[in-house]
Amino acid sequence: MDYTISTIAWIVLFPFFAFVINAFLARKATKIAVIISCGAIALSSVWALRIFKDFIFGNYASDFYIRKVFTWFDLNGAGLSFNVNMGIYIDNMTAIMLLMVTVVATLIHIFSTYYMKDDMNYGRDGRFFVYMSLFTSAMLGLVLSDNLLSVFIFWELMGFCSYSLIGHYYEKDGAGNANIKAFMTTRVGDVFFLLGILAIWTNIGSVGFVEMYAAIADGVFTDPANNVFGISLAAFAGMSIFMGTIGKSAQFPLQVWLPDAMYGPTPCSALIHAATMVAAGVYLSLRIFPLLDVAGLTPLVAWIGGITAFGAATIALVQTDFKAVLAYSTISQLGYMVLGVGVGSYNAAFMHLITHAIFKACLFLSAGSVIHSLHDHHTHEHVQEMPRMGGLRHKMKFTWFAMWCCTLAIAGIPFFSGFVSKDRILGDALIQALHNKVYIVPAILGFAGALLTAFYMCRMMFLTFHGEPRDKELYEHIPEEKFSWNRNLPLLILAVFTLGVWFSGSLTGQKLVKVASPEGKLEWFSTLVVKPDVNKFKTYTSEKWGNTDTRVKGIEKSHYDPKHGMTNEEEIHHVHQVHVIGAIASIFIAFAGVFIAYMMYIRKSWNPGWWVSTFSGWYRALQNKYYMDDLYIKGVIQKGLLPLNRFLAWIDMGLYDRYIVDGWAGVSKVFYTFSKWFDDLWVDTVMVDGTGASVRLFNVVLRTLQSGKIQFYFIMIIVVLAGYILAL
Amino acid sequence: MVSLPSFLFVSFILFLAGIVVMIARKNVIAILLGIELILNAAALNFVAYTRFINNNLEGHIIALFIIVIAAAEAAVGLAIVIRFYQIRESIHIDDATQLQS
Numbered sequence: 001m002d003y004t005i006s007t008i009a010w011i012v013l014f015p016f017f018a019f020v021i022n023a024f025l026a027r028k029a030t031k032i033a034v035i036i037s038c039g040a041i042a043l044s045s046v047w048a049l050r051i052f053k054d055f056i057f058g059n060y061a062s063d064f065y066i067r068k069v070f071t072w073f074d075l076n077g078a079g080l081s082f083n084v085n086m087g088i089y090i091d092n093m094t095a096i097m098l099l100m101v102t103v104v105a106t107l108i109h110i111f112s113t114y115y116m117k118d119d120m121n122y123g124r125d126g127r128f129f130v131y132m133s134l135f136t137s138a139m140l141g142l143v144l145s146d147n148l149l150s151v152f153i154f155w156e157l158m159g160f161c162s163y164s165l166i167g168h169y170y171e172k173d174g175a176g177n178a179n180i181k182a183f184m185t186t187r188v189g190d191v192f193f194l195l196g197i198l199a200i201w202t203n204i205g206s207v208g209f210v211e212m213y214a215a216i217a218d219g220v221f222t223d224p225a226n227n228v229f230g231i232s233l234a235a236f237a238g239m240s241i242f243m244g245t246i247g248k249s250a251q252f253p254l255q256v257w258l259p260d261a262m263y264g265p266t267p268c269s270a271l272i273h274a275a276t277m278v279a280a281g282v283y284l285s286l287r288i289f290p291l292l293d294v295a296g297l298t299p300l301v302a303w304i305g306g307i308t309a310f311g312a313a314t315i316a317l318v319q320t321d322f323k324a325v326l327a328y329s330t331i332s333q334l335g336y337m338v339l340g341v342g343v344g345s346y347n348a349a350f351m352h353l354i355t356h357a358i359f360k361a362c363l364f365l366s367a368g369s370v371i372h373s374l375h376d377h378h379t380h381e382h383v384q385e386m387p388r389m390g391g392l393r394h395k396m397k398f399t400w401f402a403m404w405c406c407t408l409a410i411a412g413i414p415f416f417s418g419f420v421s422k423d424r425i426l427g428d429a430l431i432q433a434l435h436n437k438v439y440i441v442p443a444i445l446g447f448a449g450a451l452l453t454a455f456y457m458c459r460m461m462f463l464t465f466h467g468e469p470r471d472k473e474l475y476e477h478i479p480e481e482k483f484s485w486n487r488n489l490p491l492l493i494l495a496v497f498t499l500g501v502w503f504s505g506s507l508t509g510q511k512l513v514k515v516a517s518p519e520g521k522l523e524w525f526s527t528l529v530v531k532p533d534v535n536k537f538k539t540y541t542s543e544k545w546g547n548t549d550t551r552v553k554g555i556e557k558s559h560y561d562p563k564h565g566m567t568n569e570e571e572i573h574h575v576h577q578v579h580v581i582g583a584i585a586s587i588f589i590a591f592a593g594v595f596i597a598y599m600m601y602i603r604k605s606w607n608p609g610w611w612v613s614t615f616s617g618w619y620r621a622l623q624n625k626y627y628m629d630d631l632y633i634k635g636v637i638q639k640g641l642l643p644l645n646r647f648l649a650w651i652d653m654g655l656y657d658r659y660i661v662d663g664w665a666g667v668s669k670v671f672y673t674f675s676k677w678f679d680d681l682w683v684d685t686v687m688v689d690g691t692g693a694s695v696r697l698f699n700v701v702l703r704t705l706q707s708g709k710i711q712f713y714f715i716m717i718i719v720v721l722a723g724y725i726l727a728l
Numbered sequence: 729m730v731s732l733p734s735f736l737f738v739s740f741i742l743f744l745a746g747i748v749v750m751i752a753r754k755n756v757i758a759i760l761l762g763i764e765l766i767l768n769a770a771a772l773n774f775v776a777y778t779r780f781i782n783n784n785l786e787g788h789i790i791a792l793f794i795i796v797i798a799a800a801e802a803a804v805g806l807a808i809v810i811r812f813y814q815i816r817e818s819i820h821i822d823d824a825t826q827l828q829s
Contacts (some may be wrong), residue, residue: 212799711751711759720745 005068008088011047011098012144014040026126037129039108041136045102046096055095059473061566063536065091066145067210089146091210092528093350093478097143097283100354102362104275105136107490112267112366114667117370119265129166130272135161139276143283146275147208148197148241151284154191156246159186159276165268166191166261174613178260186692189247196240209287213537213542216290234295241288242301249281249334256629259327266368269323274329282337282353289346299438302342302429306442309335312627313452317459318622322371325460326363329410330686332449332631333360339424339446343432343439343701346531348424351503359406366403369396369487370464386463388471397480400465402491407461411454412590419590420500426450427582431575450586454593462601477485616660692722743769756812756819760805767798778780 018040023035057062069087109132116128135158137318142154161185167179201207203226204215215221221234228236251256260279272278285292286303307333307600316328333356340349373396374383383389385442393400409416412423426446433443467631469475481488503525600604612619705716746765749758771791778787809819816823 236813367807709829710823710824714747714751 003066003068003090005088005275005577008047008051008090008144011051011102011112012137012141013042013134014044014047018135018683019137022130022133024125026070026130030126032112033126033606034129036152037126037133038106038113040105040133041102041109044136045099045138047104048098052095052099053091055090055092063091063530063533065089065210065317068675069146069208082481084149085147085206085208086150087146087208088144090144093286094143096350096354096525096529097279100357101136101139101275103144103280104357104494105132105139105271107493108132108267108271108361108365109277110486111270111490112265112367114484116265124168128165128265128268130165133160133259135165135268135271135276137235139280140547142280146210147206148200148212149207149286152190152193152197153361154188154246155200155284158280159183159190159248160271162186162277166264166269166274168265169263172263175263178257178263180388182257182261185195185254189244189254192240193244193415194248196237196244199228199233199237199240210537211272212288213290213532213534216294217534217538221291221294232295234291235297238288238295239300241298242285242292244283245281247281247282249278250331251281252311252336253336255308255312255331256632258331258626259324259625262321262323262327266323266364266371269326270361270364270368273327274364278334279353279357280329282341283347285341285344286289286350286353287337289341290532293344294479294534297343298342299436300342302339302432302439302442303682305335305339305342306429306445307411308332308334309339310445310452311335313456313624314626316456317452318619319456320386322367322386322389322460322464323364325456326367326607327471329363330360330452330459332453333410335447335449336422336425339429339442342430342442344531344675345425345428346427348421348525348527350529351416351525352421352425355409355421355498357505358494359409359416359418359498360400362491362498363404363410365491365494366399366406367477369399369481369491373481374474375476375477376474383471383474386460387476389464389469389694390467390471391465391469391475393465393480395478398481398488399484402488402495403465404461405427405495405498409459409500411593412450412586413594414501414587415453416592417498418502419586422450423583423586426586427579430582430585431578447585447589451589451593454590455597457617458597459595459601462597466602474581496700496725606656606685732776732780735772735780739769739772742766742772752776754821756809756821756824757806760802760809763805764798764802767801770794789797801808 003464015037018036020630021566026033026034067087067089068087072086074082074084109129112128112132119128138161139155140153142151142158145154147150163179166182167175169175175641200212204211204220218233220226221237224232226233243434247254260272261272264272264484297561312328312331312335316325317334319325319328323483335351337349337352337356339344340352370392371382371384375381376383405416408419412419426443429439429443429446433441596606600608624630742765746762746767746769749762749765753759753762771794774790774794776786776787778784812824818825
């Protein structure tokens, strides 16, 4: 495949054109619009598969990348250089990400044709699919972007689409608030993101990733001359951009929007909270990882990740809404990814992003499959409350099976993908904690969160699918699940990819470090995704639009360093030991979580009510999401923002409007009076009327002279002649 | 010997008489006569100046021209007077009001 912008851009343009066409078509021919949407994303996934094949099965080195740019606009002149390049940047990470996004999105689109079919003709006349197409295309654009500015553009596009999709059932109470909340909360992070972009732009004159890496290697970011507000440029820009991640990926201070986003239809939850939007934040923080690293922000990132992972997991313990559990588990898992970024396990964080996208998409689609079947015949609404479920495995076997695969994956049971990725993050956290005291708390939070994850996911499964049906009438009305291509097939395909073997190349995923050598081809993920080495980007010269593919195959062997940059054999042994300990600990923790859930909800030997009554204060805190919503709404917004708004409104209305705008009226009035007087007296009376008066005066004189008496004229002639003569 | 000032004096008297007639009389024919008087005063001046200063015949020729023009002018003027009389049945100058807007 020839790698130019015009060939690669199709991967973004297929869904985008589907969006444009469907925007006009959806109302008239909804079915065709749905087919176009699904077809476009399927085509994109074919494109992505080609790129994936080229990159992963080609013999390219791990640090190989393709970048094609064109000048978007160019405002050079008068000594100023201001040109904006746009382009594509593909490396192994992009290739994997593209395949993940397109395939998961395709499966979600297919599932949506089942889920949204009864919902007012495919989701309000196919409008749902219109937004889904735009959403997917924005995500693909973001993944392909070669610079922070176009990342930001697609980032905002996704923000808009998530707004539209979350508010899809706008007639429901809360959906309107939820989408505004999601939009505004992420906006807080986006403002900082834009600030970071500007900081980078002013200092290195470009926002491309490649230029940014080169500048890091040159020490521009750590140069004290470039300090912003007294802190180094790297810390300022890194923290600002990471704030974007905090907003978009629902990290600790700004996580409040994600649970409310569950008001959207379930397939869109699957798309937003698994494969695309929240993944974009983590993807961005991986892209700026060298920046975070050089700024020394990684402990902070690890802390935020750890707090999010643990805090969200605890809230998930007490949720009774089916989707709310999944929402909090999403926040928690995103916390793990950020923790992975923070402890420097670049590869594992990215792997967790991919594995999480797959199993979480499957979980959400399964939840959709369950919710769609549970129809309350009294209120005519779908049932999401777990206390009314139970025993559903007899009615829907395929969903039950797929969901168990994903639950085991997210819980971190061996042989499943979640174990492979999460365990590596935790192992690296453990190593960092042993070397640096700062990382101890995030590591402990990570392990504790792993226990809770296993527990609450199994609790959800037990409450939903096992035991006796608690709402008999509801249970009776559930139709028996029959295999259908658009309901069960996507679930089962995704369930297959929850196996760890796809990612680790070995069943356990915990092969000894030495096996993961360049010869260990099966460890493709670890081998092909490595931290970018910023020194390699120093000699970069940009390749312009339309140049042909100048890659040379097999030029370098993989740069994967199985020794983690350590030369001391003893230290390598130590790292290996810690990894093994971490793996054993996480296996134990996962099984402990499953066991506790089993004892509580299947055997019922342990009473969950005892915990609720003993720790009632904590229980209430968890049910109120640690009062963070209250803090934001009552504290920050009502006490801080609204008074500020009122103050600004007062400045606007009370000062500016009253004194400057209305005061201007007084000034105008004075001028008006003066100019009216001038106009009336001088212009009108003296000049205009004066002209008339003078004309009338001359008229009188001339009329008297021109009497028509010819002899009078003679007299005049004589008088004039006499006058002449006298004058001479 | 009659000198030049005597001629000029006569001419002046004639001219003055012509002007007075032209302004004072209301009869159109009298006004025409006044004009004749003024023309004759002018012709007398020409003849007197050419006799006493140039001593040639140029002034006489111009005097002859003036007599011819005066005859032609008198013919046209009398024709207008006749036409005017036919319309107004009067030759009083103040009755000629048609050109007054």
